[in-house]
Amino acid sequence: AQKITQTQPGMFVQEKEAVTLDCTYDTSDPSYGLFWYKQPSSGEMIFLIYQGSYDQQNATEGRYSLNFQKARKSANLVISASQLGDSAMYFCAMREGRGNNRLAFGKGNQVVVIP
Amino acid sequence: GAGVSQSPSNKVTEKGKDVELRCDPISGHTALYWYRQSLGQGLEFLIYFQGNSAPDKSGLPSDRFSAERTGGSVSTLTIQRTQQEDSAVYLCASSSEIRGGRRGDTQYFGPGTRLTVL
Numbered sequence: 001a002q003k004i005t006q007t008q009p010g011m012f013v014q015e016k017e018a019v020t021l022d023c024t025y026d027t028s029d030p031s032y033g034l035f036w037y038k039q040p041s042s043g044e045m046i047f048l049i050y051q052g053s054y055d056q057q058n059a060t061e062g063r064y065s066l067n068f069q070k071a072r073k074s075a076n077l078v079i080s081a082s083q084l085g086d087s088a089m090y091f092c093a094m095r096e097g098r099g100n101n102r103l104a105f106g107k108g109n110q111v112v113v114i115p
Numbered sequence: 116g117a118g119v120s121q122s123p124s125n126k127v128t129e130k131g132k133d134v135e136l137r138c139d140p141i142s143g144h145t146a147l148y149w150y151r152q153s154l155g156q157g158l159e160f161l162i163y164f165q166g167n168s169a170p171d172k173s174g175l176p177s178d179r180f181s182a183e184r185t186g187g188s189v190s191t192l193t194i195q196r197t198q199q200e201d202s203a204v205y206l207c208a209s210s211s212e213i214r215g216g217r218r219g220d221t222q223y224f225g226p227g228t229r230l231t232v233l
Contacts, residue, residue: 035221045206045224091158095220101146101165101210102174103222105158 003027004092006106013082013113020067021077021109023092033095034075035103036066040088048090051075082113117141119225121207127231128197136192136228140209147190148210148222149182153203161205164190197232204229 005024013019025034036048051059051066059066067076079086089110093103120139128134140147149161160174164184175181179197184190194201208222 033220037224042226043204043229044226045208047221047223050221093158101163101220102148102160102171103150103158104160107157 003096003104004094004106006092006109008109010110010112013086013111015084015113015115016081018078018080019082019086019111021079021090021092021111023075023077023106025073025075025092025094027073027094027096029096031097034066034068035093035095036064036075036077037091037093038086038088039091039108040085045091049077079111084113084115087111087113119207119209119223121205121225121228123228124226125229125231127233129233130199131196133193133195134197134230136194136205136207136230138190138192138207138225140188140190140207141211141223144209144211144223145187146210146220146222147184148208149190149192150206150208151203152206152227156203158206161192194230197230199232202230202232 003026008022032053034051038046038048049059049061049064049066051068058068063080065078089108091108092106095103122137145166147164150158151161152158162182163171179195182192204227206224206227208224210220210222
């Protein structure tokens with residue numbers, strides 16, 4: 001079964017607008033961590049934001065925020081005030097449990113920011 | 116440098132040859148991971164090293180794949196008798212294994228090695 005689901009097709013976003021990238025996850029473990037990574041055309045995976053399953057508040061990192069809805073098992077990434085440099089693939093990933101450190105990744109969302 | 120480094124950045128080899136891919140983690144990080152990214156399979160976990168513990172090899176796709184980590188730092192991923200389906204980008208990541216806080220046990224990735232098997 002797929003652990004992380006990212007099903008949105010490629011998105012075009014106007015510069016300076018906000019964009020929301022959907023991510024749903026599947027786990028029965030009460031302890032897990034959720035991560036978002038950005039992968040520009042250069043190929044490097046860049047860490048953006050982290051949300052722990054026990055965190056009471058939604059995570060924020062600069063222009064990135066995570067809309068964490070635990071009951072719905074969703075962890076959507078919100079990018080505010082999009083910039084041309086935000087054009088990239090965005091991956092949602094999950095680490096399950098306390099003894100398991102591997103990340104399970106979704107298929108990714110392609111975002112293109114247009115001026 | 117401060118980040119994870121990998122070499123070579125690109126490797127083209129012939130089917131049946133062996134290849135070695137190198138990863139140098141962030142200084143002080145005790146955990147090291149290898150992943151593979153291909154068009155058909157997306158990002159897949161391969162192997163994980165943590166300190167002196169036995170590595171988690173559960174993601175290695177076949178016995179042609181092996182990895183070692185010397186001195187708790189540099190790691191080498193070896194693929195023997197390469198096949199065309201091994202063509203992919205091989206990504207290495209490291210983490211400090213400190214749970215909790217704003218960044219949890221975040222894995223930081225290197226630039227990857229693009230392997231092409233002809």
